[in-house]
Amino acid sequence: MPDIEAIADRAASATPHGVAKVVRGLSDRSIAWLFVAPTMVLLLAINIFPLIWTVYLSFTNFASNRPNRPVVNVGLKWYQDILSSPEIWAAMQATAHFVFWTILFQTLIGFSLAYLIDRKFRGHAFWTTIILIPMMLSPAVVGNFWKFLYQPQIGLFNYVVSFFTGIPPSSFEMLGSVTLAPWAIVIVDTWMWTPYVMLICLAGLRSIPDYILEAAEVDRASRWQQFWSITLPMALPFIMLAVLFRGIENFKMFDMVMLLTGGGPGSTTELASIALKRQAFEAYRTGYSSAFAIILFVVVFGLANVYVKALNKVKQR
């Protein structure tokens, strides 16, 4: 083991005279600040400042494609416009539909898969890996890939549906139909992210010690009772955590849906983030889209906060 003091002495003698003199004059607290400063500066520059700047822009008529136009303060105009705009409400509704159903399906299927795979059976590690594959793909790949699966003439999805129901495969278009498209994106997101929910639920189920379930068994609880009064409540904090992660992720869903439907047909799958991108980078209404971003931020932040409070309450038990 090297002598710590010898190392300290060597470091001291190697420090240039001027630096040593300055450092010696500093208190421990200021040295601590010096070490933290780079992170703080970085955070301020790329996180805090843009946020504040967005708030400022949301009150102006600034457009990023016309940087030289005089910037005028428009007050709460954009907020008024957004909250009374039917397109924005449609986008919010599409988002709510998407978030609600993806979470519901992913939680139900994910938890069921976790419950099944938690029993030790031959090759359960292999199957776990297989199930996790969709999650490891890039959303862009998934979007393009499902575009083919949904193809009415040659797509596997339509073929499988027709195989089981007898409906001719080319009689429906998952991505082209106003009624089916919102469900098409729910199906793809569920396919992709159920494994993730399963993984978190599996961690929850594994956290229940065997002896608790053994005690319930000796206490003559039925399987049904064991599940409802032991397994589910004890795994609940994990399930809620999975719901939180998926909820936040899907609220800002962009890439997969953009590649799959581009928001269409019409604007049926135009989720909030897609609408936002259109306003910001196609219509170049920077002020308007800033206000929209702020509204989205407040909504997500508020919902997440309420949810985390509930989660903590469950976890405390």
Place this chain on the structure above:
Amino acid sequence: MAEIRLEAVTKNFGDTTAVANVDLTVRDGEFVVLLGPTGAGKTTTLRLIAGLEKPDEGRLFIGGRDAAPLSPAERDVAFVFQQYSLYPHLSVYENLAFPLRSPVRRRDEATIRKTVERVASMLRIEKKLQNRATRLSGGEMQRVAIGRALVRSPSIYLMDEPLSSLDAKLRSDMRLELQHIQRDLGATMLYVTHDQIEAMTMATRIGVLDHGRLVQVGTPREIYEAPRNVYVATRLGMPSINLLPAAAFAGQPMPPGAATIGARTEHVVVGRTTQGRSAAAKVDWIEHLGDQNHLHLSLGEHKLVTLVDPDMALSVGDAVDLSLKGALYFGADGERIAA
């Protein structure tokens, strides 16, 4: 209440044999304690009876019925786990009420309330009923775990070191409490411990386990006074029995074939004067316990520990004379030879 009968029961985990060919009958209303160190197969024996493990060989009867096809629930046993096994998300009240809410035993809320409150006051946790199970001290958790077994009237109580994590004071209170409960209910109880005091004070009979084998079964007196072999002899007695080669007390009369002398403290007579058949020893150390003194002695190259009166004026380095009175003798194979 019911009797438990194990016939030649064996359980292996991979290459290790946890329980080997155990024959044991726990009679109706009996309090049997299984005693043995860690890894002796005590817990596995309980788990086999509860149905949480299946025996590889042998048969198990509960109340005269072959238990092999019965699930843990059907066996109607109560199990107190060493790790408490409380349901962490439930209150103390709900933990105690849980077995009563079982579909086979569905009771109305008023009966449940009455039963839970009776057991809670018996275990002195009635003030904690609304607490979360995880917001209790170790002793309280253990009492809730015991309470969860007591709210039911199972055919047998199985207890896996239920007092091991309590402090000394609470442990001795709970020892008495458990004995009273067992006697009042007329319960059949199989209790596992590595604590010899628990075994001695509570058991109707003690079973001593060694590496999965049941070495001896008998009343506490029998086990203490007539241990079958050296292993059983070392399980009981405080301070533990002194094992000395027969040659150390060459002058004493001994049964033929004796290779080892087992001298408990009451077998060792410490004297200041030489009386014919005695051996000379030196005082190494004295521990004062108040009512008694622990005397650490060396007899030639052998060490032994015994108890003496605190008013016996001895100090470190003193020479004393030792003689034996009614010691135990063991043959070269470790089996006891009757004197």
